[in-house]
Amino acid sequence: MTSIPRRAALMAATCLALAAPALAQAQEAPLPRITVTGEGEVATAPDMATVSLGITAENAEAGAAMDEASRVAEALLARLDELGIAAADRQSSDISLRPVWSNGDDGTARGITGFEAGNQLSVRVRDLDRLGDVLGAVLEDGANQLSGLSFGLQEPKPVMEDARRAAVADAMDKARVLAEAAGVTLGPVISIAEAGGGHAPAPMMEMARASAVPVAAGETVVSTQVTMVFELDGAPE
Secondary structure (H helix, E strand, O other): OOOHHHHHHHHHHHHHHHHHHHHHHHHHOOOOEEEEEEEEEEEEOOOEEEEEEEEEEEEOOHHHHHHHHHHHHHHHHHHHHHOOOOHHHEEEEEEEEEEEEOOOOOOOOOOEEEEEEEEEEEEEEOOHHHHHHHHHHHHHOOOOEEEEEEEEOOOOHHHHHHHHHHHHHHHHHHHHHHHHHHOOEEEEEEEEEEEEEEEEEOOOOOEEEOOOOEEEOOOEEEEEEEEEEEEEEOOOO
16 A cells, blocks of 8 residues: 555656646747848949940951951050050950841841951949040940940948948837837847848939030949847736
8 A cells, every 4th residue: 555655756746747848848938029120221422333335346257247346345445554444444244246147028038148246345444533534435446335334332341331230220220119019128139130232323313524425423322131030028918
C-alpha cells in the first residue's frame, strides 16, 4: 500500500511534468513587435554627366562602312583628348555592322544593297560647365547619334548616408505614432534592413546654355528605404 506522502509526491511530480511544456512555451513566446518602413530622400545638384554618343556610316562595301565609322571614332577620341576628358572616362559600348536590305517595293526580290557600321561611345563629363562644349565638339567632328544623357554624383556616398538617416528617422516617427495610437510603449530596435536605394534626376530644372548645346542639369534625388522592427512594451488596455 502506497503511503500518503509518497502518493502526494507522485501527484506533484506528474503535475510538474504536465505543466513544463506549457511553461516552456510561454517563456519562449516572443514579445509583441511592430514593423515599419521608412523612406528618405535627398535632392542635390549633380556634378557629373554621362552621355552616350555614336557614329553610323553606310557604304556598299562592308569594309568601307566600318573604315568610315572607325575614322570618325578616332577623330572623336582625339577631340576628347583636346577637351581634357580622361581615358578612364570614355568607353566603347558597342561596335556593329549590319546589312542594309532593299524593301522590294519595285517588284524585285529583297536583297542586300549595302552595309551600316556603327560605333557607340559612353563619355563621362566631370565638369558640367563644359558639357555643352563637349556635345557641340563631338557633333562637329562627325557624331550623328546622341542616345542618352544622365546626370549623377562623383561621390554619392555622403548623400546616400543622409538619405539613410532620413529613412531611419521616418521609420522611427511612424513607429512612435503607431505605438501611441495603440496604447503601448515603443521598445528597442530588433532589426534594421535596407530595401535598396538609387538616384534619379528630379523634374525641377534650370536651363543653362553652354557655348554649343543647351543643357538642363537640374537636381539629382538620392533615395532609400529601411524596414525596422521594434519590440513593444506592454499591451493595449
